Amino acid sequence: MSELKSGSNLEKVLKAxxxxxxxxxxxxxxxxxxxxxxKYSHLKGMVDAVNVxxxxxxxxxxxxxxxxxxxxxxxxxxxxxxxxxxxxxxAMMGDILGVHAMGIRNMLCLSGDHQQFGNHPESKNVYDIxxxxxxxxxxKMRDEGKFMNDKDIDVPPKLFIGAASNPxxxxxxxxxxxxxxxxxxxxxxxxxxxxYNMDKFRDFMKKAVDMGLHEKAYILAGVTPMKSVGMAxxxxxxxxxxxxxxxxxxxxxxxxxxxxxxxxxxxALEQIEEFKEMEGVAGVHLMAIEWEHKVPEIAERAGVLxxxxx
Amino acid sequence: MIVADRKSLDEILWMVSDCNKILIAGCKGCxxxxxxxxxxxxxxxxxxxxxxxxxxxxxxxxDEKTLERQCDPEYxxxxxxxxxxxDAVVSMACGVGPQFLSEAYPSQRFFPAVNTTFFGGxxxxxxxxxxxxxxxxxxxxxxxGMCPIARCSKSIQHGPCGGSARGKCEINAELDCIWDMIVKxxxxxxxxxxxxxxxxxxxxxxARDGGPRKSIREELTK
Numbered sequence: 001m002s003e004l005k006s007g008s009n010l011e012k013v014l015k016a017x018x019x020x021x022x023x024x025x026x027x028x029x030x031x032x033x034x035x036x037x038x039k040y041s042h043l044k045g046m047v048d049a050v051n052v053x054x055x056x057x058x059x060x061x062x063x064x065x066x067x068x069x070x071x072x073x074x075x076x077x078x079x080x081x082x083x084x085x086x087x088x089x090x091a092m093m094g095d096i097l098g099v100h101a102m103g104i105r106n107m108l109c110l111s112g113d114h115q116q117f118g119n120h121p122e123s124k125n126v127y128d129i130x131x132x133x134x135x136x137x138x139x140k141m142r143d144e145g146k147f148m149n150d151k152d153i154d155v156p157p158k159l160f161i162g163a164a165s166n167p168x169x170x171x172x173x174x175x176x177x178x179x180x181x182x183x184x185x186x187x188x189x190x191x192x193x194x195x196y197n198m199d200k201f202r203d204f205m206k207k208a209v210d211m212g213l214h215e216k217a218y219i220l221a222g223v224t225p226m227k228s229v230g231m232a233x234x235x236x237x238x239x240x241x242x243x244x245x246x247x248x249x250x251x252x253x254x255x256x257x258x259x260x261x262x263x264x265x266x267x268a269l270e271q272i273e274e275f276k277e278m279e280g281v282a283g284v285h286l287m288a289i290e291w292e293h294k295v296p297e298i299a300e301r302a303g304v305l306x307x308x309x310x
Numbered sequence: 311m312i313v314a315d316r317k318s319l320d321e322i323l324w325m326v327s328d329c330n331k332i333l334i335a336g337c338k339g340c341x342x343x344x345x346x347x348x349x350x351x352x353x354x355x356x357x358x359x360x361x362x363x364x365x366x367x368x369x370x371x372x373d374e375k376t377l378e379r380q381c382d383p384e385y386x387x388x389x390x391x392x393x394x395x396x397d398a399v400v401s402m403a404c405g406v407g408p409q410f411l412s413e414a415y416p417s418q419r420f421f422p423a424v425n426t427t428f429f430g431g432x433x434x435x436x437x438x439x440x441x442x443x444x445x446x447x448x449x450x451x452x453x454x455g456m457c458p459i460a461r462c463s464k465s466i467q468h469g470p471c472g473g474s475a476r477g478k479c480e481i482n483a484e485l486d487c488i489w490d491m492i493v494k495x496x497x498x499x500x501x502x503x504x505x506x507x508x509x510x511x512x513x514x515x516x517a518r519d520g521g522p523r524k525s526i527r528e529e530l531t532k
Contacts, residue, residue, distance in 0.1 A: 084466075111471045111472070114473070116481045125464065128512075128514065129511045130465075132466075133508070133509070169474050170477060174470070180506065181468060181506060184507075193472060241480065
């Protein structure tokens with residue numbers, strides 16, 4: 001981590017040793033630029049970078065690179081997400097060059113939800129390469145200046161490479177090794193799945209620290225505040241690889257009518273406080289799903305404002 | 311073997327709607343083993359078609375013939391004397407069958423009675439599961455004989471993805487996560503290191519992505 005790899009704001013913030021705070025914004029199901037701008041306007045100045053999802057949950061939306069480009073134009077730093085479900089290696093490399101050309105400097109490499117979850121389950125799934133190979137590809141393009149076929153790139157794309165980690169998927173014992181694999185492949189930073197089972201995450205981080213992974217990549221803990229008991233139940237039952245302990249659901253239920261969302265935010269704030277002190281955690285990735293307007297309040301109450309200017 | 315499922319009676323009736331006389335051609339290969347297109351199933355389909363058409367007031371004449379195999383020019387000849395006696399031939403072989411027949415008998419029409427699904431085997435009586443994707447470059451030695459290309463919903467070479475829960479795939483709670491099985495076997499055998507490396511992207515040229523494939527065994531062609 002000696003010299004800057006991409007020059008992105010997120011990279012600079014992390015390299016300077018600040019506790020990073022990233023947000024997320026899903027592009028609209030249409031070409032509604034105003035709607036998108038309204039959503040991400042709440043995040044300006046509140047986070048170091050904004051993840052821009054790529055047809056998340058396999059529902060077709062405005063492309064991640066286009067939404068990311070609009071953000072760049074409006075002075076926000078995007079974290080461009082790319083999934084392996086929808087593109088073969090030609091399209092991937094073309095888009096990697098394209099996003100760099102448009103001023104995008106962070107990229108999160110993901111497998112992607114299977115298209116069966118989405119609104120076009122009839123589509124062909126691509127998976128020409130997987131997320132591990134995508135990480136390695138972006139690194140090769142950046143550091144070696146070569147395409148996958150070893151041919152030279154005329155001006156290599158300099159991107160800060162992100163990867164996801166889900167400590168709550170199975171088999172649990174293997175998860176930290178898969179994280180190690182992603183870092184070995186070239187991930188500079190990691191954003192985890194939404195965390196609700198804190199005991200399990202503490203154990204996961206201890207294992208990661210024991211393996212020295214936090215010294216090789218920046219690990220950002222994923223936080224999604226619960227808006228309602230229904231959301232907690234849905235995430236517990238219907239979102240693959242999500243671990244929502246009963247005690248969280250009971251806590252939300254116990255908050256009483258009209259106070260559940262506040263209780264969800266309180267739990268998120270408690271988590272952020274703990275992550276600030278947790279060994280190996282370099283920041284928080286706040287995924288306020290369709291709740292972007294709450295981000296300023298959460299950031300304020302979490303004591304992460306103002307965001308550092310590096 | 312190649313596994314197939316029979317098409318619905320309605321779809322087959324639609325295909326033969328303009329016919330008065332057809333031949334149903336079964337196959338004694340894979341489709342006989344997976345109980346979808348052998349002599350017995352040919353008989354069942356023939357009866358069903360005849361009954362349905364009789365009900366419609368448009369009786370259909372149906373003859374039955376089950377070939378040794380439909381994927382071999384030698385056996386395709388088994389209908390040489392009769393193929394032209396019909397308005398169409400309905401093949402109950404896998405997707406290879408109607409094509410070999412069509413190439414051998416250009417003047418006749420051939421319809422498929424089955425949907426060819428995958429390369430697999432029977433895991434229980436009456437249940438077949440996919441095991442091979444026919445990608446042309448086998449890599450299962452890396453995974454102790456289990457294939458993530460065919461059996462992972464995302465065909466990933468570095469799994470399990472974040473959707474694997476309790477040994478099941480994210481797309482279906484009934485579907486085993488092959489990556490869960492691979493990792494557990496490696497752990498039990500103390501060989502987890504096998505998985506701690508980044509594998510090169512797969513060369514799909516040997517799969518269908520490289521175009522229709524052909525296998526030439528020169529020692530047999532002379």
